Amino acid sequence: MHRLALALAAASLPTFAFAQAAGPQTPATLEASADAALTDDVLAWDFVEGITTEVGPRQAGTEAEKRGRDWAVAWLNANGFANVADEPFEMDTWVRGTETAEIVSPYPQPFHVAALGTSASTGNRGITAEVVEFDSVAALQAAPEGSLKGKIAYISNNMTPTQDGSQYGFAGPARWVGAGIAASKGAVASVIKSVGTDYHRNPHVGGTSFPEGVKPIPAGALSNPDAANLERMFDRAGDTPITMKLVLTPRDLGTTTSGNVVGEIVGRDPSLPPVLVACHIDSWDLGTGAIDDGAGCGIVAAAAKHAAAAGQPLRTIRVLMAGAEETGLWGSEAYSKAHIDEPIAVGLESDFGADRIWKFESNFAKSNPDLHKRIAAAVARFGVSTGTGVATGGADINIVRDQNGAIIDLSQDGTRYFDLHHTPDDTLDKIDPEQLRQNVAVWTQVVGLLANEPGPIKGQ
């Protein structure tokens, strides 16, 4: 705690430096504050640098996440947020163990594998079985019942980089439901090609799930170079079976405690519903949670500070750094349950890396076209266009959806997000400080505008 306190004292310097850069005392207007953030913000970087360096991985429900929450609480306090708290909730926690994969025959060599969340264990001796390839979830679904008895199912569907991240919906099901389908057809284990767009020996982890009544099986993801190698083996092996030995020894810890970290910039009229800006404080365990989602927490917290730099806002800005997002939105659900009776004016989330914001959408373009247009006009100078879709919000603002409230989506460029997502490579060096500052500037502009809006944001 001594070192932490020291580092946090240093962390307050950037705010000071920013305030200086913006003018002798404070920026004259919200616009000036947002413009200053574009070139001078160091607060978002300080958050993500600090938490990845001083804490690192923060898996949901573990002591590492607790250290992350403690760190965030201290950082928010050191940076002048009010009403900072860590609101506890309970959850089911799973942690990985040993994980190895190797081809036993006909082409023996080791592969890189990682277990998917809720995977069963192979036991220490592992499972050695023939691998059967399916090129899609649909192909796996079409396999006859019982046809995978004693086999390891492999799903090879590819993911292509997309700016809007929409290929996650295309490629993701292999991870989300593949193991469950394989189990239901008698497979002893399953492995998938990583749901990711890079070619490094770093598997992409993430949760999987098993249908009611289906006993979980060991489920892993191969790195994409290993998956490509396995597919070449199928091409070369002809009718000769390919046998893999898989060792995955994760275990369930049962119920543990996580928490949602909150902090506020208190508005001039605290009776008005607040603006909720969200991110998640937990991360998958293999990386350090830089782009997912240390950056998001840095962005929303920095924007809240900068939005208030030109003067106390009308409404309270509430920062929610949700716990346990990665393993099933436990924090988002707990927050909604605890606070459902406290109306939120509008919710926004940052959880898609740290690259440039390119699109703005809301769910009130029709119900409050004036505000929608004012926001669109205000962010245009940062190169942000207005989309034609309806914002649905991120994972951690369940409360806003549950309240049928106003939502804004600020879309980040996700072209390289799935190179890193849920891998050991989710580290600070992947963050481009210039693009991070553009995020903070856009967020500052939008949050400040919302926090000073007197009328109902979603309209009547």
Add this chain to the structure above:
Amino acid sequence: MHRLALALAAASLPTFAFAQAAGPQTPATLEASADAALTDDVLAWDFVEGITTEVGPRQAGTEAEKRGRDWAVAWLNANGFANVADEPFEMDTWVRGTETAEIVSPYPQPFHVAALGTSASTGNRGITAEVVEFDSVAALQAAPEGSLKGKIAYISNNMTPTQDGSQYGFAGPARWVGAGIAASKGAVASVIKSVGTDYHRNPHVGGTSFPEGVKPIPAGALSNPDAANLERMFDRAGDTPITMKLVLTPRDLGTTTSGNVVGEIVGRDPSLPPVLVACHIDSWDLGTGAIDDGAGCGIVAAAAKHAAAAGQPLRTIRVLMAGAEETGLWGSEAYSKAHIDEPIAVGLESDFGADRIWKFESNFAKSNPDLHKRIAAAVARFGVSTGTGVATGGADINIVRDQNGAIIDLSQDGTRYFDLHHTPDDTLDKIDPEQLRQNVAVWTQVVGLLANEPGPIKGQ
């Protein structure tokens, strides 16, 4: 062996397809053969795809290297090479064990580490000690004797990408001699920033060595993102010591057998000294030996075949796929020792990835300017310039240096080579087939020209 034979039967198809592409039967000239290779070669790809898929990692002196040599022997035979053999030699063999690193305090989190070749073991319980940072080998050398007693030395020097790979000479000493210097000053272990230019969680391994009389200590390389994180920790920790727990359990296997794989295109006059084209068949253990050096073996073997496609060459072309290069040029030394009395006309090696050749140099520009100029003119159409330096040859042509013979260097673009060098990421997907074909075309041209040269190649 059944699968291998089948795959090798398939592997002979590319040659056939190439011969077809080049004309009704055979290319009319060496130039036509080289030009055809530029667009149509699939033989080099077939070699590197085959060995990385069917064998994978091939660490020197292990059974995996033996499988690699067997595979290469079968491939050379299947592709019509003569006098194919695996010439055995003995060597000292070291293999890695468990390897983990974690910061214990003040910022606990796991790091990615891998042991350097000849590293001592920490024992299963590991070593927990304070880390002391040095920004260069020179700084480490300047540390007072005994000042590192009980400490882990960390060397943080950076490597910058260079087209000619010359930064390896600048950054490499941290790996080559850092551990030995640290040991001589009392350190209990050493870790270095990876000698590499990428930012993935894949440590770059490679050999290290300890001076006579200095007892080896455990020596590891951190991945570059982890090294950057450690340096941020030093920045944040002030005077608080940074403590690392390091577990590295490699072991020496003692003397084992490796071998040099050779094969020939027999020339019309076998009494003339042959053209020696070399690569190495072993690889470091973490990757699959694609760019280092499966590609090199594919290039030289394909070039030998294509050079002979326009007609049997005057001189024999001898392919040397050396064993055990990575752990100390054992194969190169053994080959020279065994064959020192058999004059080599000229030696060339491919061992720097698979990217484009951009420069030609020889060591006979002055002694045989006519031939030097003819080669320079012949490769210009492939975008290859002629350098002003004197070729010194690659690691596996010791015999040529020992004979004071003619040497040619065909420099490949190494800009991205050290992103991958000695990492788990040395996999087939990193090879660009178009650049690989340019390599084969240039090599075909040069090897064919040399193999049809009647006079002494180094000149009088």
